Structures are given as C-alpha cells and as structure tokens.
Amino acid sequence: MKMADKSESSTNSDTPTNQDELILAQQRKIQQEISDTIPLVGPLDQISSLESEYSTDTIYLAKIKDLSSKYKSIRRTRPDGNCFFRAFGYAYIEKLLDDKEQFSLFYDLVEKSKNSLVALGFPQFTVEDFYDTFMEVLKRINDIDDASDAKKELHNLFNEQGYSDYMVVYLRLLTSGQLQKEQIFYSFFIDGERTVADFCHQEVEPMYKESDHIHIMGACSVLLTGVRVVYMDRGGNTSVTEHNIPQDRLTPDVYLLYRPGHYDILYL
C-alpha cells in the first residue's frame, strides 16, 4: 500500500481553477471516444487493413507487407489498457473450441483455480464473483455443439462489458496469483524495489493497467499455454520480430500483434 501527499498540479496553479478536474475530464472524454468507436473485440480483418493507419510511413508499410506474408488476418481489440488480457482470453478460448478435449482440460484447470487463489490469500468473497462469471461463459459456450456457433457466442459475450470485463479481471487475478506463487523467479523481472506482491497489486490486478512481458509469462504459465508476440515498431529493418512465450514453446496457441502500447489478435 502506498500513501501520499497531494498532486503538485493544483498547488502550482495561481488561480483556484482546478487543473486536476480539467485533466481528468479530458481523460474521460478520450476514453469515451475510444469506447464509442472501437468494439471490445472486433471482427476479422485482412492484414492489409493495417495499411490505412500508416499510409505515408514506409517503415510500417514494409513491415505490414512482411506481416501479411506470415499471417492471414487480424482481430482488433479496444485499446483500454486491458487489451492483452482481453485478446489473450478471447484467442485462447477460440482456439480451444476447435478441440473438445483440450477445451475440457482447460475447463478443469479453471474450475480448480479458485481454490488455489483463495489458498494464496485472495479474498474468497471477491474472487468468487469473477470466477463464477468466467465459469458461466465457459459453460455457455461448451453447451453449444457446433464450433462456429460457439465462436459466435464467445464473440458476443466478449463484447458485452458485463461479461468481458469480468473475464479480464479473473485473468488478471490468475496471473497475479501465478507471479506471487513463483515470486522468487519473477522478482528478477521487476525493476526497482517493489516486491512481486506490490507489483501485482499495482500493475496486474487493477483494470486498465497495461501488460508487459511479465504479465504474459504469468498468464501463459498459469493456463499452461504459449503465446507468440509479433512486434511491429519503427525500429530499423523491414521485417517484424517474433517472440515465443515461454521461449521453449515453439507451437503457440495464441498469436498477438504488438504495436507500442497495444495488442491485437493475429491468425495464421
């Protein structure tokens, strides 16, 4: 827990005009615009649809070309700081729907996870809400026999804030639990003097906090899966860079495109 003194922004202002309120109002306006225009999880688009975002940027255009030689399509997620967890959860469950056996292993794993979280010290009482919703979503899509209908239902549920955000919270809690369970290992990935528990309380459990390599490692490790992150930025050469997490897993279940600050889903 951190406690503190007041922001300097208002102490520096000469008039009683409240700068804080202006800044916060501006932030809310930007967030509102994003949520009005970008769905939580979008439809499948062609990779070339990225070109319109970078019409004059030759470095990005070359990289999009490289990307489209490796991947067929992209599914965008809303850039609200939850994009990694939302993209990861969606893409992994979508992939599992093609394999009933894998899906039921995953189902069992998640079913047992609540007790592990409670054993790690998470309050049963709040964890339960998110766990129940997560299980409800898994049950609802599991009850649909036809895989493509199940995927439609998954898409609908992930676009309903009431379900989607609960799924994100539970994935955040599972990830936090994993980092704390293996805290000696993960402490090497945290800068500064923060403990793994502090890091989890400040950067993993709260909504809207962006995810880094360490979040992806924790999420993959607790759900026994692998992610390939495809990095696309303005750095030097003309090809995108790919990383498997965990490193030794060469056939990932989930492919994500990372552009600085944001994750979308990729399809082979």
Add this chain to the structure above:
Amino acid sequence: MAGLSPSERRLQKELMSLMKEPPPGVVVDVDLAEQNILQWIIQMEGVSGTLYEGEQFQLQFKFSRKYPFDSPEVTFIGANIPVHPHVYSNGHICLSILTDDWSPALSVQSVCLSIVSMLSSCKEKKRPPDNAFYVKTCNKNPKKTKWWYHDDSV
C-alpha cells in the same frame, strides 16, 4: 436477488459479509445502507495502543453503478476528522487504492483495513502540508483530484 444490477448484487453481498464478520473496531450502519445501497456510513474506532486510541471516526462510502470496476468514493465525515498526514481537514484521504491502485478484487472491507492500518502506523498527528490550499480549491469528490503518491512510510 433477481432484478438487482451487478453492482447492487455485489454491494448486498459485501454488506452481509461486513455485518457478519466486521474487522475489529469497524461497524457499518446497516439501516442506512439498506435504504440506499450506493451510500454507506461506517463507524471506525481508533485502535488501542495507537495515537488514535479512544477516538471515534465516521467514514462515508459512495458507490457508482460501475462498482466494483470504479473505486468507491471514501471520505471521513462528521465532527472528528482524524489528524493525519494523509487526511485533509475536509475528510479527503490520500490513499492509492482509492484511485490508481484500485482493483475490483478489493472490497469495502479491504479499504477499511487499509485505513485502519494507515492510522495505526502514524507517528505524529499532523495535517498534510498543503492542507489549507487543497481544502480551499479541491472538488467535493476526492476522486476528482489527481493524487501524487510518493510516501510509503507513514
């Protein structure tokens, strides 16, 4: 509990649990909360052996329809606002879990525990250094302040 919104359902659950197993020295006004589930008053006792021993405080919790995704708005109210380096004389509290570090897995109970622990670890009763200016210029809602957290020690 059909017909309740998710935030109301969650708050009902929290109210029941706080009634049944309140943290030591914490009492929720159940009648008030049942009249309006979005606004609670909680009585808090200063822990014995600390600077606040024997004192009584009142906390007000206000919840939005987006709770628990939005943090509750928590302030001290009433005649006795604790004199503490992170509590302004208008009752506003500077505590990171009430804004930046809020998580939907936290609860009224965990907020109460954090506030008890914040008070209990205090070594000198004094107001924040910018108290006079802040109280004059701030919004009524402490969540409209951009807090600057830097001091872990008090």
